[in-house]
Amino acid sequence: LHRPFFARDARSLAIDLIGRRLHSSTQGVNTAGVIVETEAYLGVIDRAAHTFGGRRTPRNASMWGPPGHAYVYFTYGLHHCVNIVAGSPGEPVAVLIRALEPVEGLDVMRRRRSVRLRRAGSLADTLLCSGPARLCEALGIDRSLDGVDLCGQGPLWIEAGGVDRPCAGSLRRGPRVGVGYAGAWAQEPLRFAASGNPHVSRPPPLQPLA
């Protein structure tokens, strides 16, 4: 997809990313999945965002850059999470990709995930990409992809064309995960998911989009 698609407010982008295919080409292998869960992070005003209050560090630098780029951060000392930068240049807002329904390169995903999940034989498909750090591991995404352009010929992109939305019209929303420290912002319904999709990261306290 092209730049204009990403150059808008994060909440709107988070909703329209559901049903789109995220592709990666890393380590010489292609993988892809349908985005089934996202969260919007609204920047300097959003206490849950890494850029709350105007915070600008080496880690979150790409969130301050132009839209349509990746913001990949490392957390808890061992996990990666990938965001898609939204808004306009200098407006540090982004959409966290929380879960995918795997559609391409499942064998590769299984292998990558099995490094940590030793019981390769019992690795269900719903464990491949059902969480922000899980999908990064499955797609081979790490800090080396931080800041890459999703609109060019890079290792990450969103497929143009059809919205593969098996849950069209049944999008759900609810509070974001793991942001209890964010006060009133923790309650904001900025998490979105395809209703009933088994690859969504956790049982949703989610409501219809309305």
Next chain:
DNA sequence: TTCAAGATTTCCT
């Protein structure tokens, strides 16, 4: 200079 907590996941009890 130290310390605690985090946009998480896995493994063990």
Next chain:
DNA sequence: GGAAATCTTGAAA
């Protein structure tokens, strides 16, 4: 249900 894995950041000392 709870702890461990251990990088990054901001606030306390």
